Amino acid sequence: MAKLLRKRYGFLPPDGQVDHLIIGAGAVGLAIAERLVRAFPNRSTFVVERRGQVGQETSSRNSEVIHSGIYYPTDSLKTALCIRGRDLLYERCREQGIGFRQTGKLIVATDEGQVPYLRKLYKRSETLKQGGDSPVPLEWLTGEQIRALEPDIGDQVVGGLLSPKTGIVSSHEYMESMEKSITDSEAGEMVLGTRVVRIDRAEPSGGGKRGDGSEDGWIVQTVTEDGSGGEGMRASVLAKSVINAAGLNAHHVLNQVLPESEQLRLYFAKGSYFSYRGPGVQNVQRLIYPCPEENHSLSGLGTHLTMSLSNEIRFGPDVEWLDPPRTEDGEDMPDFWESKLAVSEERLELAVNEVKKFLPSVDASGFSPDYSGIRPKLTPRGGTSVDFSLTLPRPGFISLQGIESPGLTSSLAIAERVEEMVRKQVWGLGRGTGKTISEAGRLEAWA
Ligand SMILES: Cc1cc2nc3c(=O)[nH]c(=O)nc-3n(C[C@H](O)[C@H](O)[C@H](O)COP(=O)(O)OP(=O)(O)OC[C@H]3O[C@@H](n4cnc5c(N)ncnc54)[C@H](O)[C@@H]3O)c2cc1C
Incomplete structure (x- = not known):
């Protein structure tokens, strides 16, 4: 797929810039975007989603169960993020009137x-x-x-x-609430009906290191359907960081930035x-x-x-x-x-x-x-189940793969982890060292 797309879409120089570009507006991409918009109000965050509405894939094709964290190894991400995500999700449902019931x-x-x-x-x-x-x-x-x-x-x-502690939730109301808070924010933007088709590394122009204002990052090319049934409108943006939350398509997105020997299969x-x-x-x-x-x-x-x-x-x-x-x-x-x-x-x-x-x-x-x-x-039929995979395969490129159940429950906690990765590994701020006043304030709030 990556090869196919690269043949089909030649390189297009960027005509705009964004700080965080999230690919995919399922429950996980939305949760990450909402978190980044709040944590970094002075940086821009785009969510690029190929469907015309949010949450049209796995996030609306599941059991809508708020899992309690029973089945996975105690030291796994699935256990930690499910428990934390569950608590955050119940709290959010109560605070924001999102439909849920703690059925047991x-x-x-x-x-x-x-x-x-x-x-x-x-x-x-x-x-x-x-x-x-x-x-x-x-x-x-x-x-x-x-x-x-x-x-x-x-x-x-x-x-x-x-x-x-197990319950059920209206996944649609949950996702709508996140979409609203992103669109209502100054820093966030939803880009719907737009598919990411090609990603290229942008090299630092002045040989500087990441986060110092040089133009390093990722050149992300998109196609927006214009309703004419044709090829759609191509655009290209320089993203200082990319977060791959493309679910069933995550491997095709990730493989855009990896050599043949490292390609991922799902x-x-x-x-x-x-x-x-x-x-x-x-x-x-x-x-x-x-x-x-x-x-x-x-x-x-x-x-x-x-x-x-x-x-x-x-x-x-x-x-x-x-x-x-x-x-x-x-x-x-x-x-x-x-x-x-x-x-x-x-x-x-x-x-x-x-x-x-x-x-x-x-x-x-x-x-x-x-x-x-x-x-x-992440493993084929007969293989042992594995943990969620949250990785930084290349500088400024965070990739999430294998986000199966309990991904809906864990989404708010996954977002916390990704915020931490962005903070430390993309902007080099480190927890507690806040370089801007607004970010330092946020850090104390979550410490
Ligand atoms: C049968 C089943 C039952 C489940 N039951 C539960 C449950 O009860 N409780 C629970 O906690 N979890 C459950 N899960 C897991 C949960 O549904 C998922 O973990 C979660 O929805 C994953 O969300 P996501 O945002 O990662 O992926 P998705 O919802 O798949 O979102 C990915 C988005 O990326 C977009 N995209 C892909 N490629 C591109 C591209 N190139 N450009 C732009 N956009 C792109 C897609 O259109 C999509 O909207 C279940 C899963 C399944 C399959």
């Missing part, structure tokens, strides 16, 4: 063989304790205790975990959802998850019950690996997944069987194919 969640074992894994998750949450309560509180319940809380759950459930795992209307769920109050299969290496958390804020029940997402067709250059075909979003009827039967293991009275006729989302994976 059950993870249930449908046979004794699953109990040790759930016990392991419980122990792990205990090890997160620093003095007081665990930041990921869990309670072990017997099958009877679970049925007392959720009478629709079947007798085959032998026990499980109750997670009181893998894609589709998750399909089924809406449900029928018997067997009348009393459900909480989200209900199965015990994840250990041999699935956490490629998904298992087909679970989730609900919308208006109490519509959904089951999903399952895990279906997709194989991208390859281009002549041996790269995967860009955006191939767009033609794979329909939910196939064939997966329905599999979903019904999975759900019946813990909600035995559901009826197959109540399931309807709904929507799907695609997970951007």
